[in-house]
Every structure is written in structure tokens, then in C-alpha cells.
Amino acid sequence: MSGLDLPGDLGLWSVLLAVIGGAIRVSTPFLFVSLGETITERSGRINLGLEGTLVFGAMSAYATAVLTGSAWAGVAVAGLAGGLFGLLHGWICRLPRVNDVALGIALMLFGSGLAFLFGKAFIQPSAPQLPAIPFGSWSDLAQVRAALQINVLFLIGAALSVFLWWALRNTRIGLVVRIVGDSTDAARAMGYDVDRVRLLATGAGGVLAGIGGAYLSLYYPGSWNEGISSGQGLMAVALVVFARWNPLACFGAALLFGGAGALGPALQSVGVSQGYYLFYAAPYVLTLGVLIATSSPNHALAGAPGELGHAK
């Protein structure tokens, strides 16, 4: 076989284009979940349950869109449901001797299970989809037009990452979240209710994760089934560490993971078909590489909130 006889006369450019397009298409759920988790973790708590929130968000958004005919109503309901899951996590965590990591795992199973239960009736019907903006309409190339078909939620997520980056540094609320996350003693001394701040931060994280789920079921891949997330919520939680709790870096990391996921199919489509399992592992290899490259035996992870992972 001629190996690299390339389709569409674009040659290897088509791989680059596919990776860019894939980064834009696939990254949005990663982005929303990791931004949500950044808020939560900056306040000193870990919510591993966001995978369940993502799946429930996807289901509730799809179901709402089917029932009301409005995709945006679906996004709203998904955000609301996600917020409730977050508040539940935050509320149970204030009880004595509750471990936030263990609770997160329980909520992950609870969220997915509940989504499967209520989602049964919505596997078959088709829901209206979220709109996308054709940024590539200037181009004659179908591939470019497809890659630059950008969903509104992606743009909102991008803007949100800049806003959160700014807000965590420059606003009073951002400062309070960071103080609570870095030292409960200092926060209490200043008169802040630590549990309440964390409750709200976990709730906000849940809202974003729910919206990330809405993107999955209402835009890309744009359908509801029980395997829709395939672990993206968990990967996004790991992305937060990778991005060093920095919302701007979350945006970059989400794009990187989205693009890396598109690499395997894109390479196969231009004839590089050997070892596709290896290409599919690209995002994970990437994570390992970056974590090793930036690790140090001498100091803790830069940017890690001081209270994170402390046992009660």
C-alpha cells in the first residue's frame, strides 16, 4: 500500500486541520469540568463526583431539549442539576468525619446511575442541537469549514477561563476563595465561614460540569447514550492538576487533550494506520510527560491550594 497517498489534496495539512478541529470540538466538556473543578479545588476541596455530574448533565439536558424543543432550556436544566449535585457534595462534606474524595466517588456512581435510570426513555428520540457559528465560511475547503464550525458554548468556556483567571486574582470573592483554600485558620481569623464558601464553590463547580454535559449530548457527539462520557469527567479533574489550578492553563490543557484525541482518527484517515492504539494513548502519554517534566522532589506542586487533600 502506498502509505501516504493523501486525500483531498491537503496532504499532512489535513492532519493538522483535523487536530485543530478536534481540539475545538472535543475540548469543551474538558474545559467546563476543569474550570468548575478549579473553583472547587481553589477553595480547598476535591470533588471527584464531576464525572457523574457530567453524565447527569448530559442526560438532563437531552431530556429537557426533547421535551421542550429548546436546546438552551436543556443547558439551563443541566447547569441547575449540576449545581444541585455540587451543593449536595458541599453540604455532606460539612458533616463531621466526611472525606471529600470518598464522597466524590460515591456521588460519581450516584450521578451516573441516576442518569441511566431517568435516561432510559431518551435514548431513542432525537433532540434539537445547540447552534454553531460558521467561522470558516470564508474558505472554499470543506475541511476548513468543518473545523471552524464553532459552538457557542466553546466560546463561552474560553471567555469564562479568562474571566475566572482574572477574578481569582483581582476580585474580593476570588481572594476569599483562595484564602479558604490556602489556610482555614487564616480564613476563620478573618471571619469567613469556611464551610459556606466551600459549599458555594462546589456548587459553582457543579453548575459548570453540568453545562459541560449538555455540550456532550446537545452538540458533540450530540446524542444521549449511557457511554456518552467515557471517563471525560475524570480526565478533566486530572487536567486541573496538569493546569496547576490556573483557569487559563485549563483552557490550553483542554485544547491539548481534545486535539490529542483527534490525532488517532486523523492519522488513520491519511493512511498512517499502524499502531493506532498508541495514538489513542497520546493524551495520557502527554499528561505523564508533562507531570514528570515539571515535577520536583524539593517542593510541592506550584499553585496547589494549601488545604487541598488535608484529612479532617
Place this chain on the structure above:
Amino acid sequence: MAHHSISRRTLLAGTAVLGGSALSGRGALAAGPMTVGVIYVGPKDDYGYNQAHAKGAAALKGLPGIEVVEEENVRETTDVQKTMESMINMDGASLILPTSFGYFDPHVLIEAKKNPKVQFRHCGGLWTEANPKNAGSYFGYIAQGQYLNGIVAAHATKSKRLGFVAAKPIPQVLNNINGFLMGARSVDPAITCQVIFTGEWSLAVKEAEATNALIDGGADVITCHVDSPKVTVETAARRGAFVCGYHADQSALAKDKYLTGAEWDWAPIYKGFVTGMQAGKAPPNFLRGGLADGFVKMSAYGPAVSEAARKNADAVKAEMMKGGFAIIRGPLKDNKGNEIAAAGKGLPENAPELESTGYLVEGVRGSA
């Protein structure tokens, strides 16, 4: 329905704990109507593999003296053994139909040995004489359907490039890819088919990415072999490509972009099993069949299928209905240049070689 049976089962388990006598009465009850247990690896309304089986099971529900118990989302682990045991001991099932490939070895074999009075018929496995006599396997030559898909696709494509989203390079999948392209090449030998493997039976985002990559690469007719074709079909139709379905009828998802599809038809097979058993006859241990035997059928043609395409596909289908139609016909090479079949040689649908296919035919871009 599935929730129903689970809750009833739990209830029965509860009564069993309260008084052992509840269980001892079971044997006498089981002598009445016959109970069939059907097990699925995914949701039974997945527009795909599981839905096809669930439709077959649904056809049994109307029959006199037949009760059907079902369970969905049963993993290919010891979970399926527990499900089988509960169907046998709690529901009194005398025929078990575990429908997923990975259930067979060792799970079905273990349970078959443990329950010699219960019949087990598994979809896709390779039953041999060495296995328990109360077990067996059935499957269909659905590559015939993909061949017909290929013929219709060949009439619809403008770019002469077809696309195939595949899960794993196992023989059944490779036969389908080969069938799809051979069908298309029987119309126009210049047609090629790009295949992208996702590596898993069900990975929604990767399937969508693969579909996009195929279309970006110039493919304008897409088909697939994954557990649930829903994502592939919807993504392709949204991008404006034509779609050939698989497993079940997906025309509702792709509307006028749907050409036709290769579907399973398990209803007559399952009916045959139970009417045989009601007459005191065990189902066959090794059962295979294709279009001619009613295992496989085609979706109705979509509005975009031309008159010429319909005539062409119908003619080949009539040929297949006679039995012995060879999709792999010499002279033929694989896509690495090795000879598969010499001139004048062909492999009919029931050729044992096809159960261990390890190649992709010439013209398929991709590697097994």
C-alpha cells in the same frame, strides 16, 4: 421491563430468606409456562446490536405459554454468571440467550455445566463438540448485508471514496469491511474505502471523531460496525454524507441521507428455538444463516437511492437468496498485495475460513 424483572427477582430473594419453602415450590411452578432469559451487554434501545436482539425477544412475548425475562447492561464478567443463575433459580428460565460475544467463554460454558437441564444458546460464539451439549451458538452472515450496502453506496458516491467506522479488527468486523467494499467494487472497481478503528465497541466521542475524519478525507458514504451506530449515523448525516445502517434500522436518525442498512432479524430464530423446545426438541448446537435463512434483512431503501441502484441491489440479493454467494472471489489480493483467492476460486458465505478472516481486501485503506 428490565427494571420490572429485577425488582421481582429481589423480592423473590427476600421471600427466600424469610421462608425456605418459597424456593422449594419453584420447581413445580417452572413446569408450567416456559421462561426464556435474554441478556444484553448494553441498553436494549441503543439503535444497534442490543436493540436487534431485544426486538427478537419482544417477538416471543406474544407467544402462548412463553414468559421472557431480560436484563440489560450486564458486563462480560462473572456478573453475567450471576445474572444467568438468578434467571434460572429465581425465574425458572429453561432457555438462556446471552447475546454478547464475551459471554461465551468461560461464563456460558461454566453455567451450562452447572445447569445441565437448562439450554444455553449464545450469539456469536464458536460452539464445538467438546463444549457442553446443552450449550450452543448462533450467528448470521451479515457481511452479505454489507455487500448490498456497498452496491447502493457505489451508486450514491460522487467522490468514489467510502468510509467505515470500525470497532476492533476481529474477523466479523473485517468480513463486513471487505463485504462493503467488494459490493461497491462490483459496481465500480475504482472505488476505495477508508476504515478507521476506534479500538472499542462503544466510544461515542471517538466514533464522532472517526466519522468527521472520514468525511474530511473525502468519503461521502459512511457505514460502521460498532455496538450502537447512533453517533456515527447522526454525525455523518449532519455533515451531509450518505449513511448505510448496521445492526438495526437507523433511517429515523439520518432521514433522507439514509440509503439502506444491514439488519439482524432474530425474531424467527428465537421463535424457532422456543417452539422447538415446547415440542420437546432442543435447539441446534451450531446455527448459522444469512439473508436466505432469514437471519439478516435489509432496511427499506431511502429516497436518495436511484432506480438503477435498487435494481442492481435487488438482483444481487435474489442471487444471495439462492445460497452459496461468494463475496470473496478470485482473483483477489489483500491490501498488502498478498493473494487471498486465485482466479476461479471463491468463498461462499458458510466457508469456515471466513470465521478467521485476518485481512482487508485490496482497495481498503487501513490495516487490520
